[in-house]
Amino acid sequence: MNKPSQFTLLAQRRFAPFFWTQFFGAFNDNLFKTALLVMLTFDALAWTSISAATLNIVIPALFILPYVVFSATAGQIADKVEKSRLARFVKWLELAIMLVAGIGWMTHTLWVLVAAVVGMGVHSTLFGPVKYAYLPQNLKAEELVGGNGVIEMGTFVGILLGEIFGALLVSHKPFGIEMVAAGTLFFAVLGLIASYRIPLSPAPEPNLIISANPLAESMRNLAFSRQNRTVFLSMLGNSWFWFYGALMLSQFPVYAKDYLHGDHGVFVLLLTVFSLGIGTGSLLCERLSGHKVEIGLVPFGSIGLSVFGIDLYFASLHYANTAAVDVAGLLHQAGVMRILADVVLIGVFGGLFIVPLFALIQTRCDPRHVSRTIAGMNIMNALFMVASALVAMALLHFGATIPEMFLATAVLNALVAVYIFSLVPEFLIRFLAWMLIHTIHRVKVEGADRIPDSGPAVLVCNHVSYVDALVIGAASPRPIRFVMDHRIFATPVLGWIFRSAKAIPIASAKEDPWLMEKAYVDIAKALHEGDLVCIFPEGKLTGTGEMNEFRGGVAKIVGRSEVPVIPMALRGLWGSVFTRDRNNVFERVFTRGPRSRLALAVGAPVAPQEVTPEYLHQQVKELRGEWK
Numbered sequence: 001m002n003k004p005s006q007f008t009l010l011a012q013r014r015f016a017p018f019f020w021t022q023f024f025g026a027f028n029d030n031l032f033k034t035a036l037l038v039m040l041t042f043d044a045l046a047w048t049s050i051s052a053a054t055l056n057i058v059i060p061a062l063f064i065l066p067y068v069v070f071s072a073t074a075g076q077i078a079d080k081v082e083k084s085r086l087a088r089f090v091k092w093l094e095l096a097i098m099l100v101a102g103i104g105w106m107t108h109t110l111w112v113l114v115a116a117v118v119g120m121g122v123h124s125t126l127f128g129p130v131k132y133a134y135l136p137q138n139l140k141a142e143e144l145v146g147g148n149g150v151i152e153m154g155t156f157v158g159i160l161l162g163e164i165f166g167a168l169l170v171s172h173k174p175f176g177i178e179m180v181a182a183g184t185l186f187f188a189v190l191g192l193i194a195s196y197r198i199p200l201s202p203a204p205e206p207n208l209i210i211s212a213n214p215l216a217e218s219m220r221n222l223a224f225s226r227q228n229r230t231v232f233l234s235m236l237g238n239s240w241f242w243f244y245g246a247l248m249l250s251q252f253p254v255y256a257k258d259y260l261h262g263d264h265g266v267f268v269l270l271l272t273v274f275s276l277g278i279g280t281g282s283l284l285c286e287r288l289s290g291h292k293v294e295i296g297l298v299p300f301g302s303i304g305l306s307v308f309g310i311d312l313y314f315a316s317l318h319y320a321n322t323a324a325v326d327v328a329g330l331l332h333q334a335g336v337m338r339i340l341a342d343v344v345l346i347g348v349f350g351g352l353f354i355v356p357l358f359a360l361i362q363t364r365c366d367p368r369h370v371s372r373t374i375a376g377m378n379i380m381n382a383l384f385m386v387a388s389a390l391v392a393m394a395l396l397h398f399g400a401t402i403p404e405m406f407l408a409t410a411v412l413n414a415l416v417a418v419y420i421f422s423l424v425p426e427f428l429i430r431f432l433a434w435m436l437i438h439t440i441h442r443v444k445v446e447g448a449d450r451i452p453d454s455g456p457a458v459l460v461c462n463h464v465s466y467v468d469a470l471v472i473g474a475a476s477p478r479p480i481r482f483v484m485d486h487r488i489f490a491t492p493v494l495g496w497i498f499r500s501a502k503a504i505p506i507a508s509a510k511e512d513p514w515l516m517e518k519a520y521v522d523i524a525k526a527l528h529e530g531d532l533v534c535i536f537p538e539g540k541l542t543g544t545g546e547m548n549e550f551r552g553g554v555a556k557i558v559g560r561s562e563v564p565v566i567p568m569a570l571r572g573l574w575g576s577v578f579t580r581d582r583n584n585v586f587e588r589v590f591t592r593g594p595r596s597r598l599a600l601a602v603g604a605p606v607a608p609q610e611v612t613p614e615y616l617h618q619q620v621k622e623l624r625g626e627w628k
Contacts (some may be wrong), residue, residue, distance in 0.1 A: 030162030067382030075375020160275030186366030277347020296434030303351025309410025
């Protein structure tokens, strides 16, 4: 049965009011900031003698400064205060800030507008932990990726529209400034109205005592986040994306003006295609992930960020126009479509990178500390964005061009990706599994909800091919510890992947009785720690396509740990290039693939007291059906 579209959430009160509250917040933030930056870029002399390039770095940096100082406190507040009440307070604060900004606009007082930028940074700092802690509290597990995708899409569409409206309104003569002042007030009111429809969301820690020292609390927050290695490194990856995006986007106004020789409309066009790319990538995540948290998309997204960031540098070098152009004129220039394609694809792969990371952080951190974990991530985001501003200023100081800054960012992204994925190989392993089941095969999973979301269990499956573990791993929402032959475990290069995945090597009693007993101890320890463990009870790959007898080891494992057993069956893999089918290789490649169909059927859990090798063999055989 098809699962409902993620967009059905927009018709439900548990999601829609919150969506529109954050949408109008993102929209208004960027309407205000973009109007200020465009005004200072294209009409700077009327306001200040500071260069446009410097202002385009400093003002965004001032916006994120409150994230560094107040994120930890904001996380504590979000864990202590009921979330709909907190959202309303933040929206009232936004309205007050926009009133102050209106005074700055009408009196042409730059320092008042800069103060309002900092104020909006405080507003966003307070709302950030609420934004991502609200979702796991109000959405089902299978809705989380789709909900995050819609939120990210809404955020970036809000950013896009806010930037477009900001650029267009401030450039409208002679009442542009007045229209910006009125518009920001109007949209602050719309966000406030939406916030009054958000349903009650109880605070997870209502008795929490808020620290009076935000800096000390920030250090405690980061120290707490570091205790969960996977979550912390996911936070690091998320923060790196904001470094990448901040460095890229902060240069768009100057890039549009000085390199593309365009007007403010060209700047808006760059923002439009980038934000549409982010929105598209965010929405694609649910479809590509199969309604589960699929971190295999993260390396895919990272590859795209580097490839198209590097190509943007080369595309910029081939842009030869030196005459001033508007949007229509730009679109007629040679090479511009390649530039726009790079920008939109950076956005698409950015969406594929960021949404699974958010969902992973939400699902694997302590539920009582979601807001504080998100706050810790916001601190890291802010530090990385400040670092991006410093790096941009340093590159400009040493004479780097804007395209060279794009190139440096893309190369740095590749280095950071290699570092993070080497520390958490689960990302790379899931990526390989995801590629397998979306390129070489079309995989249908039946009964995936029978794999437990938490707690220990033993998975047993027929052994058909060399890629069985990848297919099973890709179907599971949780990491799996696979038990494998010690000789395969010791394979050069692949052995590093197996060790990183915490596979458990095993040998027969004849080969190495000590290693066999150690494997049983390791399996018992993994189950005691709440992990999933998968074994192939046949003990070897099938050479005929038929199932071999199940050996007695599974009964010994369950007898020691007394955990449920989940029978599984692979269908359709026999005859592929990954099996021991001795038929003609040409026939195996071109009759079974690419995109050949296969299925993984998951059966009902078997109680420990019912486990015997013969009974499990029968269960798997029934799941396997008539397929080979």
